[in-house]
Amino acid sequence: MSDSKPSYNIPIGPIHPALKEPILFTFKINGEVVEDLDFAPGKVHRGIEWMGMRRNPVQIAHLCDRICGICGVSHTLAFCRAVEQIAEIEVPERAHYVRTIVAELERIQSHLLWAGVAAHELGFDTLFHLAWRVREDAMDLLELITGNRVNYGIVQVGGVRRDITEDQFPKVEKTLAAYEDITKKLLKLFLEDTSIKVRCRDTGLMTRKQALELCTVGPTARASGLEMDVRLDAPYAAYGDLDFTMVLPDQYAGEIRGDVYDRIVVRLLEVVQSMSIIRQCIDNMPPGVVMWEQKYAKILATCKKAEGEAFGRVEAPRGECFHFVRMNKSESPEAWKVKASTYSNQMSWLTMLKNEQIADIPIIVASIDPCMSCTDRVAVIGNGTSGILTKQDLHRLSVEKTRRIQGC
């Protein structure tokens, strides 16, 4: 039996074909089974918060877009909401609707992207190509509305930089109608396919209790039956006016198991949900301007006078995205903290991967839709030499910083 054999370690990453982004995993393997694992993120740390504290809020909005190329709108929206609360900037009603439409289009493209990657990890490459071809239509819509395919640059402090015009509505409607057919096909291909069922059912299990204890967010949490969705729990933008309910896997499968299959169900059903949300937004779009103030100098002057702290919460495609901002009557924020959804979700890998087979590692790792460029926020580098700080050092630095911010 495998018990008599010693276990061995396999490092995977940071550059590895099964990983889309740099991260280092160390698996302790016994036979074919994962006994234990550890992971070391931090390979894409760019020091965005540090840079942000040296720039003004209008510039940071564009830096936020580049925290992550896939969920750019969510980060910018969360940051702008925090700044708008501090500076008491009132966003026009129409801008809220444009923000909602762009955020939902982003969810559609992100979930389709994920569906493709998941199919690829299972070795189902035809489905991968189908999902990505379908995704191109959402990218076309985003390009039509924002002018960019990625890093949209549409959300700004005080509103949005571009309005959606009447003549764009028919194009949006046309794409949504086309999506209606194709999502039915995708649902059938993904959820009724035997090979996907065999690979994903009861793989990477996480119970509701574990999901709660590990503070998971977004589709990962909902797939385990945890009812949480920032769009419903703390509505922002136009979500308060819209009619939609939380997507849970039992709506399709009749039960909640918290496995990889359930995560596919949640994400695909959310694509359908996002289409209905976009339709509602277009039907109820109020008239008016989309920017609180056209002149950026005036926005900056208002931000410069602002004092206080606030946080912005947004349901990104991967889960809750959280930005904390503190302003102190100066050009740049005094403190800025970003907590991306993968930061909350990544600890669930430890639970999901234990006692699974080596071959299931890629799909389980992918099943939380990890986004390392969102997550890597902390690294310690001093004077050109990198060093590992001990826990005491970190604690000391943390206490010093708290004191510095409090001004004592």
Added chain:
Amino acid sequence: MRLSKSFNRSLWVFHFNSGSCNGCDIEIVCTLTPRYDPERFGIKLVGSPRHADVLLVTGPVVHDMAARLRRVYDQMPDPKVVICVGTCGQSGGVFFDSYNLDGPVGDVIPVDVYVPGCAPRPEAIIDAVVKGVAKLERLEAEGKK
């Protein structure tokens, strides 16, 4: 029938993420999927640098990845072409003043083709690969002499 000399050899591409925001990486995968479909010319992503002719680098090269980028570059067989995708690999882009950059890419490994844009469109990436093909053919011809 021979189409042109460029089709003599299929280009295999290795993709290296040196700390990018994912924007360029997603556009690279977009480039490889059915709408653009460069696989009809034999261009495809491979899992090992030892199989690759072209190295696609995205991101501004953060400190942790610099040594790994050099290692991957050294593992590739000659002749090879390096394509740097995205503005941040050329100048740092929005990340220009970060404390954690060892880049831009040109400071770490020699770059043959730069693709500007944040993120560049798939058409631009295909154009860069075509320019890379031309350079590879020139390098091979020089090697034969």
